[in-house]
Amino acid sequence: DAGITQSPRHKVTETGTPVTLRCHQTENHRYMYWYRQDPGHGLRLIHYSYGVKDTDKGEVSDGYSVSRSKTEDFLLTLESATSSQTSVYFCAISPGGLNYGYTFGSGTRLTVV
């Protein structure tokens, strides 16, 4: 049982279209995160959530929005996709605290053409 799943795993979309990526957890963890991973940049935080309806921006939040209406689901939306948003997107969960690491999903590879 994975504990965290991302969908879809792969997506190709056209510039200007909206896109929503989903992260689902079965661990009941308080914290959920969206990162993007790009060559030369590593993992960069887009948005995160510290509870239902409680979210905050990360370092690369422009062009992205998130929603968390239930503990188990964290949605990332690209309002109008651009080619610069072509990337691999990872969701992560954590119970919080210094001694706990993150559990990552398997990622979504998004290509904007």
Place this chain on the structure above:
Amino acid sequence: TQLLEQSPQFLSIQEGENLTVYCNSSSVFSSLQWYRQEPGEGPVLLVTVVTGGEVKKLKRLTFQFGDARKDSSLHITAAQPGDTGLYLCAGLNSGNTPLVFGKGTRLSVIA
């Protein structure tokens, strides 16, 4: 913004060799974590260190947190092809702030 610098960026070694990967910052972190990532998958947690000077061992992997809690190292003894992957260090400022990641060290162990 707190930054974590990892070195080297790339490392290619023969099976059986030893290696050390470094993670450095000018900032103090409350804890440091190390992850390994394989192609097509998300990072997987290897270890968390929270006390300055702390050393943790995981089979052939030894992790150390610097005394000043600004740096960390990962040492692999007798590397094997299964150790191949991207190694990421990540720092936590407090229990509720998001992790800051280094850009990673890509390790290739050749049989």
